[in-house]
Amino acid sequence: MLRFTELLARGLRSRGITVEIWNPRPVLLGSNLNFPKSLRKWLAYVDKWILYPFSLRRAVRKTRRAFGDGVRFHVCDHSNSPYLAQLPKNRSAITCHDVLAIRGALGDATAYCQASRMGVILQKWILKHLRGAQRIACVSNLTLRHLREVTGESQPGWKVVHNAFNAEFSRVETGEAIGILKQKGISVPQPFLLHVGSNLPRKNRRMLLQMIKQGNHSWPGNICFAGDVVEAPLAEEARALGIHDRIHSVVKPDHETLCALYSLADALVFPSFSEGFGWPLIEAQACGTPVIASNLEPLPEVTGGAALHADPHAPQAFAAALVKLNEAGVRKSLIEQGLKNAGRFGVARMIDGYLALHELNAASFASAAGQNP
Numbered sequence: 289m290l291r292f293t294e295l296l297a298r299g300l301r302s303r304g305i306t307v308e309i310w311n312p313r314p315v316l317l318g319s320n321l322n323f324p325k326s327l328r329k330w331l332a333y334v335d336k337w338i339l340y341p342f343s344l345r346r347a348v349r350k351t352r353r354a355f356g357d358g359v360r361f362h363v364c365d366h367s368n369s370p371y372l373a374q375l376p377k378n379r380s381a382i383t384c385h386d387v388l389a390i391r392g393a394l395g396d397a398t399a400y401c402q403a404s405r406m407g408v409i410l411q412k413w414i415l416k417h418l419r420g421a422q423r424i425a426c427v428s429n430l431t432l433r434h435l436r437e438v439t440g441e442s443q444p445g446w447k448v449v450h451n452a453f454n455a456e457f458s459r460v461e462t463g464e465a466i467g468i469l470k471q472k473g474i475s476v477p478q479p480f481l482l483h484v485g486s487n488l489p490r491k492n493r494r495m496l497l498q499m500i501k502q503g504n505h506s507w508p509g510n511i512c513f514a515g516d517v518v519e520a521p522l523a524e525e526a527r528a529l530g531i532h533d534r535i536h537s538v539v540k541p542d543h544e545t546l547c548a549l550y551s552l553a554d555a556l557v558f559p560s561f562s563e564g565f566g567w568p569l570i571e572a573q574a575c576g577t578p579v580i581a582s583n584l585e586p587l588p589e590v591t592g593g594a595a596l597h598a599d600p601h602a603p604q605a606f607a608a609a610l611v612k613l614n615e616a617g618v619r620k621s622l623i624e625q626g627l628k629n630a631g632r633f634g635v636a637r638m639i640d641g642y643l644a645l646h647e648l649n650a651a652s653f654a655s656a657a658g659q660n661p
Contacts, residue, residue, distance in 0.1 A: 289365040291454045292383070296364060299452070299639040310347060312340040337370065344374045352376070360646050366424075369417035381423035381445075381645055386564020387434040388490075390415050394438060400490030400562045415439065425449040425645050427565045428586035449641035450590075451565050452633050455543050457550070457574035465548035472545055476536045480510040481610075482553035482577075484546070484568040485560075487516040492582075494522065495559035498603035499610065501529055507610055510534045514541050514549055550575035555613055558582065559600040566590050570633050573626030578619055580609045592632065594625035 297307045316323075316331040316339075323331060351359055361375045363382040367389070372380060392401030393411035403411055415438060418424065423445035426432035436442045460468065469476065481500070485491045493513060500507040511534060518537045526532040541549065550556065556572035558581040569590050572579050579595035581587045588597055596612060598605035613619055 289385075292385075292451070293364040295452065295454045295635065296362070296639075296642065299635045300642070302635075303639060303643075310344065312336045313343075315339050341371065341374050344371060348375060360648070362642070362646075366418060367414055369414045369421065372417050372421055377420070377422055380421075381425060381642075382418070382421050383425045383427070383449075384418065384431055384435055384564075385427050386431055387438055388562055388564060390418075390438055391434065398562065400488075421446075423447075423645050425642060427451050428589055430586035430589065431564050445645070447641070447645055449638060449645060450633060451567065452635040452638035453570065453574070453630075454567070457547060457571045457630075459574075459576040460548050460551040462552065465551045468544055468548040469552075474538055474545065476512045476538070476549070476552070477510050478552060479554045480512045480536065480552070481507075481555055481557045482512050482514060482549055482572075483557055484514045484549075484571070485516075485558075487519045487522070490560060490562040492559040492561050492600050493518075494525065495600060495603060495606055496557050497522070497526055497529055497531065497535075499557070499606035501531070502604050502607035507607070509554065510536060512536045512538060512549060512553070514538045514546065516540075546571070547575060550577045553577050555580050555610070557606065558587065559598075559606060560584070560587065561600055563587060569595070570630050574630040576623050576627060578613055578622040579626060580606060580613065591626070592629035594622060594629040596622070 293309060297309055300307050312335060314332070315335050348361070357379070359379065361380040363369065363371055363375075363380070366382060366384040366386075369382055372382060388399045388401040389403065389407070390411045391399035393403040393408040418435065419439040419441060422443060424435065424443070424447070426435060426446065426448050427450060429448055432446060432448050435446065481496055483491075483493060483496055487493060496511045500509070500511070511531075513536070517539050518535060523532065523535070526535045538545065538549065550572050553572075555578045556568060558566065558568055558579065560566065560582050561584065563586060566581075566587055569579055569581060569587060573591070573594065579591055581591060581595050581597055582600040583597035584600060588595075591597070596609040598609045613622070
């Protein structure tokens with residue numbers, strides 16, 4: 289969420305708005321004492337949830353004394369909703385990126401997000417403070433709907449504000465893209481399908497293995513997983529299917545590498561079971577790469593329909609989509625529509641949404657003394 293915070297701050301500053309970013313600072317973890325690894329998570333909780341709220345409360349009082357009611361406060365991630373208790377309710381808002389962990393803690397298996405015993409307690413605490421927020425920016429219509437469902441409430445200040453790109457994405461010419469990968473020691477033979485994301489179960493990485501082995505739709509190319517390392521069970525399944533030599537992994541690619549991968553891929557395949565938004569969809573579209581994605585919301589909302597969508601439980605449906613992608617005119621149309629759709633997610637539009645969320649226009653917000661994302 290640090291990248292999102294910086295993105296929001298840059299966007300507001302571009303409108304002439306003064307911005308300060310406040311973050312919890314490690315106190316216990318920042319000391320010179322060598323705590324056992326088993327204690328470090330709990331010390332981090334003390335730093336974040338017990339010690340920092342005192343500092344936050346003092347900072348709020350100081351800021352309001354200095355600048356009066358012109359200041360606005362924004363919490364950039366819903367997991368930090370307990371901080372809302374230290375902020376003036378009528379001058380604060382929060383961004384809700386998804387409700388997956390909360391739904392998982394409440395026993396919703398379709399969230400694909402299991403919670404530990406401590407996680408259940410923490411997520412219910414987060415939900416309690418979200419329920420009391422007057423203004424919430426939800427990154428998709430699905431996230432807003434889920435928030436209303438889990439809270440049982442619907443405030444007029446809860447609105448959809450789509451994410452914007454958190455970096456510049458555009459197509460890299462083939463020769464240049466191959467050169468970038470070669471320079472970084474990365475070899476992914478073409479043609480390849482690309483999956484971008486973690487190895488969490490909800491990301492449904494197995495689908496790419498299953499879809500290219502579907503009978504008459506069998507595809508002879510390669511698969512590239514960009515993000516987390518390929519986990520052992522997935523590697524074993526690839527070996528059992530006889531395609532282990534066609535699986536490639538690029539662990540934690542930097543931005544230049546990611547743009548090169550998008551630009552070289554035959555398609556981005558994103559068969560997720562559960563998302564709050566889905567940045568890789570628009571990143572691929574901005575790079576001129578066609579998308580095959582799950583038909584579960586919010587993915588069709590994010591792609592704007594400029595993608596092939598299929599049931600994430602049905603490998604044969606994804607295989608059929610891959611075949612369709614190579615029909616005359618289909619690829620060209622999806623690329624053109626995808627580039628157009630990607631234009632909906634500019635920073636300026638997102639900033640307009642956040643100004644509207646706080647019920648301030650750009651001129652009045654610029655005259656305020658500051659904002660704290």
